[in-house]
Amino acid sequence: MSLNHIRPWKNIYRRTSRQIMVGNVPVGGDAPIAVQTMTNTDTSDVAATVAQVQAAAEAGADIVRVSTPDESSTKALRDIVRESSVPIVADIHFHYKRAIEAAEAGAACLRINPGNIGDERRVREVIAAAKDHGCSIRIGVNAGSLEKHLLEKYGEPCPDAMVESGLEHIRILQDNDFHEFKISCKASDVFMSAAAYQKLAEATDAPIHLGITEAGGLVSGTIKSAIGLGNLLWMGIGDTIRVSLSADPVEEVKVGFEILKSLGLRHRGVNIISCPSCARQGFDVIKTVETLEKRLEHIKTPMSLSIIGCVVNGPGEALMTDVGFTGGGAGSGMVYLAGKQSHKLSNEQMVEHIVEQVEKRAAVIDAEMAAEAETEAAAAE
Numbered sequence: 001m002s003l004n005h006i007r008p009w010k011n012i013y014r015r016t017s018r019q020i021m022v023g024n025v026p027v028g029g030d031a032p033i034a035v036q037t038m039t040n041t042d043t044s045d046v047a048a049t050v051a052q053v054q055a056a057a058e059a060g061a062d063i064v065r066v067s068t069p070d071e072s073s074t075k076a077l078r079d080i081v082r083e084s085s086v087p088i089v090a091d092i093h094f095h096y097k098r099a100i101e102a103a104e105a106g107a108a109c110l111r112i113n114p115g116n117i118g119d120e121r122r123v124r125e126v127i128a129a130a131k132d133h134g135c136s137i138r139i140g141v142n143a144g145s146l147e148k149h150l151l152e153k154y155g156e157p158c159p160d161a162m163v164e165s166g167l168e169h170i171r172i173l174q175d176n177d178f179h180e181f182k183i184s185c186k187a188s189d190v191f192m193s194a195a196a197y198q199k200l201a202e203a204t205d206a207p208i209h210l211g212i213t214e215a216g217g218l219v220s221g222t223i224k225s226a227i228g229l230g231n232l233l234w235m236g237i238g239d240t241i242r243v244s245l246s247a248d249p250v251e252e253v254k255v256g257f258e259i260l261k262s263l264g265l266r267h268r269g270v271n272i273i274s275c276p277s278c279a280r281q282g283f284d285v286i287k288t289v290e291t292l293e294k295r296l297e298h299i300k301t302p303m304s305l306s307i308i309g310c311v312v313n314g315p316g317e318a319l320m321t322d323v324g325f326t327g328g329g330a331g332s333g334m335v336y337l338a339g340k341q342s343h344k345l346s347n348e349q350m351v352e353h354i355v356e357q358v359e360k361r362a363a364v365i366d367a368e369m370a371a372e373a374e375t376e377a378a379a380a381e
């Protein structure tokens with residue numbers, strides 16, 4: 001929930017969903033919206049896959065999905081699960097037996113695609129394995145692989161066909177007394193995805209995994225995902241998200257977080273507010289921001305930094321950020337700390353000094369959050 005009593009126009013009322021566990025990560029209910037990505041290594045290459053999982057986790061991924069197309073992948077999964085710091089979801093297509101092997105290997109969740117997992121008997125076997133090994137399940141409906149009978153009924157992939165596919169599989173899971181599931185309804189078309197997700201959100205209280213599938217490359221896929229996922233999240237729909245990009249999984253995680261940060265739904269790391277720059281700039285804004293983005297990647301504390309080229313907007317933005325720098329004249333600018341004007345600084349010293357100030361401020365915020373958590377824990381006792 002993102003509620004702001006001072007600025008009610010920023011409020012987002014999240015749809016009420018059931019909460020399930022994906023390993024040790026809660027999904028749904030009042031849990032933070034979880035960010036996921038997927039590896040693109042050969043899963044049987046344990047070292048490469050674990051390295052990619054860890055890089056994604058370091059970038060903030062809460063859950064990572066791994067494709068398990070064959071037996072050598074499900075064999076490798078045991079070691080991958082053991083060495084990963086985040087829960088692993090096994091991605092299953094076509095061979096229900098891979099789902100059973102993945103459950104035995106310690107997957108936290110099994111993603112099954114109703115369109116290609118096979119008949120109800122096979123799904124029941126997967127459910128039994130999930131129950132035996134404490135896995136959750138994601139029903140992953142995809143517009144590109146709907147069941148034949150639904151394509152015949154609707155003539156082409158459409159939101160109604162996608163939702164019907166999802167609900168048929170929810171029924172199978174519930175008939176088998178299995179309730180630890182979430183569901184996705186992905187399409188590469190933003191309109192189709194958005195319509196399907198809205199219908200789904202009304203038809204079930206299961207946690208919803210959001211995604212625009214095959215969204216494209218880094219720039220086009222980011223925009224498509226921001227529009228599709230952003231609108232749904234703004235409506236309060238979505239308990240976990242994956243941004244699908246033809247790019248490094250770390251980029252998917254970064255984009256996922258940026259979408260959530262833009263909507264005030266989750267905060268992580270430094271949110272840099274910077275101007276596009278123009279002839280008025282007192283220093284090279286673009287180069288400075290590029291450098292600071294890299295230098296501040298290690299900061300996980302949610303905080304804000306404004307880097308503004310001149311006094312047109314600089315002082316105003318700095319009032320609302322933890323650390324700020326506004327360009328001035330004669331090769332120097334003004335530093336703002338916790339929204340207050342603090343001291344003058346030369347442009348040459350700026351990057352080092354800002355990094356130092358951000359680190360100091362992050363330590364203060366961390367200490368405040370720790371004290372708050374301690375007070376809350378004491379009150380709960």
Ligand code: SF4
Nearest residue numbers: 275277278281309310
């Ligand atoms: S804040 Fe100043 S430098 Fe930046 S774009 Fe606006 S006018 Fe130009």
